[in-house]
Amino acid sequence: MSQAPSPSMQAYRASVLHFRADPAFTPDAYSWHEDGLLIVDGGKIHAAGDYARLASTLPEGVTVHDYRGKLITPGFIDTHLHFPQTDMIASPAPGLLPWLETYTFPTERQFSEPEHAREVAEFFLDELLRCGTTTAMVYCTVHRESVDAFFEASEARNLRMVAGKVLMDRNCPEFLCDTAESGARDSEDLIRKWHKRGRSLYALTPRFAPTSTEAQLRLTGELAAAYPDTFIQTHVSENDAECTWVRKLFPKARSYLDVYDGFGLMRPRAMYGHCIWLDDDDFARMAATGSAAAICPTSNFFLGSGLFDFEKADAARVLLSLATDVGGGTSFSMLQTMNEAYKVARLKGSYLPAVRMFYLATLGAARSMQLEGSIGSFAPGLDADFIVLEPACTPLLARRAERCANLEELLFALALLGDDRAIRATYAAGHKVHERLPQ
Structure with missing residues (x-):
């Protein structure tokens, strides 16, 4: 596109996961984009979806942070x-x-x-x-x-x-x-x-x-x-x-x-x-x-x-x-x-299930607090609070992640084997507030 980008617009390429409902009660409760893109503007969520669909919508000059091989979820x-x-x-x-x-x-x-x-x-x-x-x-x-x-x-x-x-x-x-x-x-x-x-x-x-x-x-x-x-x-x-x-x-x-x-x-x-x-x-x-x-x-x-x-x-x-x-x-x-x-x-x-555990720690918690209009998912307009999860953060988790056949297995491995080392980066209102550098 030819228009100038917003000075605050940033994009993040990774697998992208967020929830629309409780997986215990709704079959189609989450959105997962294996090669995804999260677009943030002015500290708010602008869009989240497949990289192939969204990349062409980015104005020229927008920085795309490459987190491929990692998973982005709401904070x-x-x-x-x-x-x-x-x-x-x-x-x-x-x-x-x-x-x-x-x-x-x-x-x-x-x-x-x-x-x-x-x-x-x-x-x-x-x-x-x-x-x-x-x-x-x-x-x-x-x-x-x-x-x-x-x-x-x-x-x-x-x-x-x-x-x-x-x-x-x-x-x-x-x-x-x-x-x-x-x-x-x-x-x-x-x-x-x-x-x-x-x-x-x-x-x-x-x-x-x-x-x-x-x-x-x-x-x-x-x-x-x-x-x-x-x-x-x-x-x-x-x-x-x-x-x-x-x-x-x-x-x-x-x-x-x-x-x-x-x-x-x-x-x-x-x-x-x-x-x-x-x-x-x-x-x-x-x-x-x-x-x-x-x-x-x-x-x-x-x-x-x-x-x-x-x-x-x-x-x-x-x-x-x-x-x-x-x-x-x-x-x-x-x-x-x-x-x-x-x-x-x-x-x-x-x-x-692991998908429910991640729901309870994100959108489920936001709904419990009556804050789903501000945080907890990647719906457009919500605060851009998100994290980058690193499945290869330890030798054991990396080995298990390589053998995961689907999203549920990957989330389960992160939940059962992960800890603070799995958090590659943390963003609050679109700004990076923590980063764990590769060892």
């Missing part, structure tokens, strides 16, 4: 993790509650110091990008300083991130305890400061029901109603001992999930971490309210919490996504998280 989306727990990942404990008391709370105490919070946030975000994660739902600490530090660091990288100040006004150390009123006041101030500022989005973040009084949960529900386009994130039904504790603290609630429902905290953009011990009524309620489940297999294995029931959740058509849950989770890598999710499904008697 991974991690729907549940804790940036203050970066430095205590892989800490030994006999279960969730002693792990919180011994490691989590003392570590989070340090985040009242802005300089410390900023340094950890920088490392945390670099680690996410190294693992191909371009969006995450992130827990900060009770300190406002931790939220400011996180969003300042993500804003500097122009990342689409969701985060919020943790709310705790009981059953926690005094040095981490706020009040119902101060927690609500701080949260509203932070919403006004950060929500929808650039690519930042705010999440109301009661840690979990045992550490919030009814007064705090009620005020959080009021904020959720007053700011309906904010997010909600918390934990539910992760661990047997935790569930027993909730029954004692909230004896009138039908279930652990019902505690949140009673305070108006179940709605679209509400993300519930773990969801292991939910019953059929709970899953039905999640589906009815548009609330979503963040499945955290590495954390659940590490803490011995239990196995997520994919079949029961799918029967109710609950919105699902995958999450690392760092630092209970033992890896920032969504590929390693897929590896463990596959094993969870097998141990529960079901099967999780």
